[in-house]
């Protein structure tokens with residue numbers, strides 16, 4: 453079974469978590485693309501979706517799913533999104549596709565966060581995948597220097613502008629032993645919009661596609 457088949461398996465398993473008839477929070481990425489295909493099969497029983505990126509919005513609308521503005525919604529019941537890495541507390545690294553800020557906003561505004569991924573994404577310690585940081589363009593060099601002071605090696609993601617008009621620094625080599633602390637420290641640098649650590653608001657459940665079937669993982673305390 454290849455990684456994409458595992459992603460698809462986890463994405464379809466997430467349908468079970470869509471219990472109500474309201475608005476579903478939808479993330480971004482190749483795993484979420486499978487979830488949107490799955491969601492399309494129940495589109496007549498849900499009101500619609502809120503979307504974390506222009507790419508997901510396009511795919512949702514192409515599938516006949518109405519996309520709402522988050523400002524017009526109350527609390528979202530369920531948010532479904534992928535991840536680049538998850539530890540056993542379901543703290544995540546996200547943003548490989550550059551959609552981290554809108555993803556973090558919808559995750560914060562949702563009651564339940566269901567993370568979907570292939571089995572390779574579960575790790576003991578976060579940090580092998582470079583940590584994306586979304587930055588206001590004029591602050592790029594300043595923020596990069598501040599990140600170097602923290603021990604990271606920021607790499608500018610050339611040619612990428614986020615849906616919010618910002619740039620991304622991918623930070624290598626950071627010690628992510630204390631994810632909540634690092635998430636806050638990075639967000640405190642002036643010019644940072646947000647970073648791809650989802651530790652203050654981790655996932656509530658992780659669905660991992662694997663050759664042995666979908667595994668359901670809850671946070672280990």
Ligand SMILES: O=C[C@H](O)[C@H](O)[C@H](O)COP(=O)(O)O
Pocket residue numbers: 479480481482483484533534535536546547548549550551552555
């Ligand atoms: O910005 C992108 C998102 O955080 C994605 O959810 C993450 O990169 C995982 O993507 P994929 O499902 O393609 O592995």
